[in-house]
Amino acid sequence: MRRAAVLGKGALAAHACETIAALTGTTLDTVIPNAVEPDWDMRLSDYVTERWPATRVLRSGDWRDLEPGRCDLVFSVLYDKLIGPELIDATEHIINCHPGRLPGYRGVRPVNWALRNREHLHGITIHVIDSGIDSGPILAEAVFSIWPDVDEVKDVWRRAMEHGRLLISDTLPKLERIVPRPQETSAAVTHFSRDNAGLGERSNWTRAESTGGSSVHGV
Template sequence: MRRAAVLGKGRLAVHACRTIAALPDTVLDTVIPNAPEPEWDVSLADCVAECWPDTRLLRSGDWRELEPGRCHLIVSALYNKIIGSSLIDATDKIINCHPGRLPQYRGARPVNWALHNGEYLHGVTVHVIDAGIDSGPILGEVQFSIWPEVDEVRDVWDRSMRHAQHLLSDVLPRLGHITPRPQGETKAVTHYLRDSDQLGDRTDWTRTASNMP
């Protein structure tokens, strides 16, 4: 029986738990919710306690509480910390679901940056976690239209979460048969939280009325 862990927040992490729990020969062993959990999304901790009461729930939010080698599969779904090499190297399959296209939108707030840059195409990517920031080989991706003239960050975020759930449903049952493909470093751009002041009117969920088209 494979043991699996989910790290992250909100409805996407809950969906990852649900998908893993349905996999054959797999048990949802450990869940680590972000700490604190956001008030604007469902509580991962509450959902786990209700739906999977036998699953170990680590409320500290710290990946270091997960013993290296305990779980064969680890899924990061909007987890807010960088996972260290001690856990990466000891895990058979450790993956991340990133709400942006890779390698063009690595790092923080990819939805905000895509709208700020006037993109008409956004995406969600599932990739292997390595020592870099969203730089591991790609396992699956989906791309979809966005309309920066009318879309708010909230609109594209909600759309991204719907696509992310479908992508995890497709990728997780096939993990043993997917060959990861490297990202193209020549197109790589990484955004950091410290750069958020450059986002202008795309900093928040919505723009102010005076800036609306």
């Protein structure tokens, strides 16, 4: 029996748990919710505790609490920490679901940056985790239209989550048969938290909130 772990937050991570639990020969062994779970999305810790009482929930939010080699599959879904080589090197399949297109939108808040840059396409990507920031080979991606004159961050985020559910459902059952595709490093752009001031009116869920100085949203 293959053991799997899910790290992350919200309804998309919960969907990943459901998909993994339904895979033949796989058990959902461990879930590590982000240490601070958002109040605007499903609480992953509560959902897993109720849905799968036998699944271990590590509420520290720290990937280091997952023993290297315990799980054959580790899936990061909107997880808020970089995973280190101790876990990467000991895991057969260690993958991440990133709410942006790669390699052009690595790092934090890809939805916000895509609208800030007035893109007309955005996407959500499942890729292999390596030692870099969202730099591992691509397993699957979904690309969809966005309209920067009309869309708010919350609109594109919701769309990314909808496409993400389908992408996870389609990809995980085929994981053993998918050949990862290396990213084009010459096109890589990585956004860091220190760059957030450059988002301007796209720093929040809506442009009105950003102008009003409300709290920042994004990943």
